[in-house]
Amino acid sequence: MLRKRLVTVLTFNDGVLFRTKLFEPDYRYTHNFVDAWSVDEIVVLDVTRPGQGTRENFFRVVKDFASRCFVPLAAGGGIRSLDDVKRMIDLGADKVVVNSMTVERPALLGEIASLYGAQCVVCSIDARQTADGRRYEAFTHFGTRPTGLEPAKLARQAQTAGAGEILITSIERDGSLSGYDLDLCRSVTEAVSVPVLVSGGAGSWQHFVDAFNKAGASGVCTSNIYHFTETSIRSAKNFLDKAGIAVRK
Amino acid sequence: MRVAVVDYGSGNLTSVTGALRHLGVEPVLSSDPSVLSSAEKIILPGVGAFGDCIRNLRQTGLDRFLEQVKDKVPILGICVGAQMMCRESDEFGRHEGLGWVDAVVRRLEMAPDQSDLRVPHVGWNELHRTRDCPLFVDVPDDALFYYVHSYAMQPCMADLAVATCDYGSRFMASFQAGMVYGVQFHPEKSQQHGLTVLKNFVERG
Numbered sequence: 405m406l407r408k409r410l411v412t413v414l415t416f417n418d419g420v421l422f423r424t425k426l427f428e429p430d431y432r433y434t435h436n437f438v439d440a441w442s443v444d445e446i447v448v449l450d451v452t453r454p455g456q457g458t459r460e461n462f463f464r465v466v467k468d469f470a471s472r473c474f475v476p477l478a479a480g481g482g483i484r485s486l487d488d489v490k491r492m493i494d495l496g497a498d499k500v501v502v503n504s505m506t507v508e509r510p511a512l513l514g515e516i517a518s519l520y521g522a523q524c525v526v527c528s529i530d531a532r533q534t535a536d537g538r539r540y541e542a543f544t545h546f547g548t549r550p551t552g553l554e555p556a557k558l559a560r561q562a563q564t565a566g567a568g569e570i571l572i573t574s575i576e577r578d579g580s581l582s583g584y585d586l587d588l589c590r591s592v593t594e595a596v597s598v599p600v601l602v603s604g605g606a607g608s609w610q611h612f613v614d615a616f617n618k619a620g621a622s623g624v625c626t627s628n629i630y631h632f633t634e635t636s637i638r639s640a641k642n643f644l645d646k647a648g649i650a651v652r653k
Numbered sequence: 654m655r656v657a658v659v660d661y662g663s664g665n666l667t668s669v670t671g672a673l674r675h676l677g678v679e680p681v682l683s684s685d686p687s688v689l690s691s692a693e694k695i696i697l698p699g700v701g702a703f704g705d706c707i708r709n710l711r712q713t714g715l716d717r718f719l720e721q722v723k724d725k726v727p728i729l730g731i732c733v734g735a736q737m738m739c740r741e742s743d744e745f746g747r748h749e750g751l752g753w754v755d756a757v758v759r760r761l762e763m764a765p766d767q768s769d770l771r772v773p774h775v776g777w778n779e780l781h782r783t784r785d786c787p788l789f790v791d792v793p794d795d796a797l798f799y800y801v802h803s804y805a806m807q808p809c810m811a812d813l814a815v816a817t818c819d820y821g822s823r824f825m826a827s828f829q830a831g832m833v834y835g836v837q838f839h840p841e842k843s844q845q846h847g848l849t850v851l852k853n854f855v856e857r858g
Contacts, residue, residue: 406770406820407777407797444777471671476799476842496667498700498801498842518745520701521733523773523801568773568803599771622771652777652797 407652408616409444409623410640411601415451416481419461423627424451425579427530427547442637444652446473447501447526447571447625450481451546463495470496478526489516493524501571503528504544506558507551510565517566526601527567531555531588532575540588547575555588556595563596570596571625574604581607586619593620601625609643616649656855657681657692659719659734662709665700665841669731672841676852686718694855695719695726699733703742703758703804706733707750716751723753727832727858729788735828735835736806744804754813754830756806763821770821773803778818780826780838786815787857788827788834788850796846798826798838806837834858 415424422429429451448469450462459482466479479492480501489500505512506527516525530547531540542551542558551558559570572592574585582605589602599622602615606626615621644651658669658680666682673680673696680696683689697719699706710716719728730738739750742758750758761772777797782789805824809817818826818837827836834854840847 405778406774409776467667470667471674474668474672474675474842474844474848476801476839477668493665493700494667496665496671498665498668498839518702519705522803523775524700568801569775597771598773599775622776 405650407444407650408621408644409601410612410637410651411445411447411623411625412443413447413449413603413625413627415449415627416462416465418452418457419465422451423579427451427575427578430579442641443475445476445478445623447478447480449479449501452481453546463491466492466495466497480526480528485512486515486519489520493520499524499526499569501526501528502567503530506562506565506567507542507544507553510561513562514566517568522566522568522598525567526569526571527559527562528571528573529555529558529562529592530573530575540591543575554591556591559592559600560595563598567598569599569601571601571603577605580605583607583611584615584619584621584624586614589615589619589621599623603627609640612640612644613647613649616644654678654694654855655681655692656694656696657683657689658696658698659689659715660684661706661713661715666698668839668841669696669698672848672851673855676848676855678855684713684715686715689715689718690722692726694858695722695728696854697728697730697734697737699731699735699737701733703733703736703744703750704746704748707737707748710737720751723833724831727834727854729854729858730833730835731841732802732837732839735837736804738833738835739806742804753833754828754835755810756808756813756825756828758804758806761803761805761821761824767821772821773801774805774820775801778820780816780818782816783809783811783814786827786829786834788829788836788853789816790853790857792846792849792853798840798843798847800838802837806835832858
C-alpha cells in the first residue's frame with residue numbers, strides 16, 4: 405500500500421535557513437536539522453525577496469541537499485522559465501515547485517511536464533480566507549498579490565495544464581502551530597486527482613492524522629524543523645501508525 | 654569497477670551519480686560510445702516523458718550502442734530508462750521502445766473499487782518479489798521503495814518480472830532478462846534499500 409508521506413519544507417532567505425511566520429522570515433536557524441534518513445521527502449524553497457540576495461546562494465543549498473539526501477528533493481521559489489527548471493534539475497532536484505507562474509503563465513506547467521514528466525511539476529498554491537470567511541483566494545508573490553481565483557479552481561487548472569502534484573499552503577496558518585486548514589485542503593483534494601500535499605500550521609502529530617483522514621492529503625508538510633530531530637520524526641510516525649495511517653517507518 | 658551513467662539529455666543524473674559516489678563508486682558520465690564501451694556496468698537513467706527520452710537516445714545514436722553491448726555488459730534501466738527497454742509506450746501518443754523485453758508501458762489503471770487512488774503514483778510503496786534476482790540480495794521482503802510515475806510496465810510475466818507492485822492494478826516493479834535489469838522505482842531516492850539495490854547491481858549484476 406502506498407504510504408502517506410511526511411514532507412519537510414525548508415525555506416531559505418539568501419541561502420540561509422529561516423522559519424517563516426505569515427510568510428515572513430521569522431527565525432533564523434544556525435544548523436540544519438533535517439534527518440535525511442527518516443524524512444520521506446524534502447522541499448526546499450527560496451523565499452529571498454527581489455534584491456535581497458543572490459540566486460547562487462540558494463543554488464548551493466539545492467546542490468548540497470541533492471548530494472547527501474537520498475530521498476526525493478523538490479526545489480522552488482523563482483521558477484519562471486524552462487531555464488530555471490533545467491538549472492534546478494541539473495543541481496539535483498527531482499521536482500520543481502511552481503507558484504506565481506501557475507497564474508501568470510500556466511502553459512509553463514505543460515512545457516515542464518512534456519520535457520520532464522508531470523511527476524516533476526509541483527504546483528504550489530498559497531491561499532487565505534476571504535474577509536467574509538466564506539471562501540478562499542489564491543495569492544502569488546510570497547502571498548502578497550491576490551489573484552481573485554479560488555485555490556480549488558486554480559488547482560484543477562494546474563492539473564489540466566500538466567501539474568503532477570499540488571502543494572496547498574494556508575498563509576494565515578503559516579507558523580501558527582494551530583493545525584492545517586482542513587477545509588482549504590479538502591476543497592483542493594476534491595477538485596483534483598493528483599496527489600495533494602498540505603502545508604501551513606502543523607503543531608502536533610494529531611494535525612497530520614486530521615489532514616490524512618479528514619482532508620484527503622497524500623502528504624503532510626512541516627517547516628517547523630526543530631520538531632524533526634531524529635527521534636521526533638520517528639515519534640510522529642509511531643503516532644501515525646497507532647492511528648492506523650500507513651507510513652514508512 | 655568502471656560504472657558508466659548514460660548521459661543522453663534526459664533524467665536526473667545528479668541523483669544517480671550522487672548515490673554511486675556515496676557507495677564509493679566514481680561513475681563515468683558520458684554520451685560518447687567510445688567512453689561508455691570501457692564500462693563494466695552501465696546505468697540508463699530516465700526522468701521525463703517516454704517520447705522525449707527515446708528520441709534523445711536515438712538522436713545520440715546511443716540506442717545502437719546499447720543494443721550492441723547489452724549481452725556483454727550488465728545494464729540497469731531506472732524508471733523511464735527501464736520503460737524504454739520495453740516494446741512500446743502510449744505516454745503522450747504511441748512510441749516504439751528498444752524492444753529488449755516483452756512488455757509494454759501503459760497508463761496506471763485503477764480498478765473500479767480503487768478509483769480514489771491518485772495518479773501519478775508518488776511515494777513509498779512495497780514490492781513483491783516473484784523470483785530471485787541479484788539486485789535484491791540483502792533487501793528485506795517488506796522494504797519500501799520510492800515511486801513516481803503515471804505509466805507502468807506490464808504484463809508481469811513470470812520469466813521476466815523479478816518483482817511486482819500493486820497500485821490500482823499490478824505492474825512490474827523490476828525485471829531481469831539476462832544482463833538487462835530494470836526498476837520502475839528510484840533506487841537513488843529510496844534510502845538504504847535503494848542504495849543496496851545499486852550496490853548489488855555494481856557488485857553482483
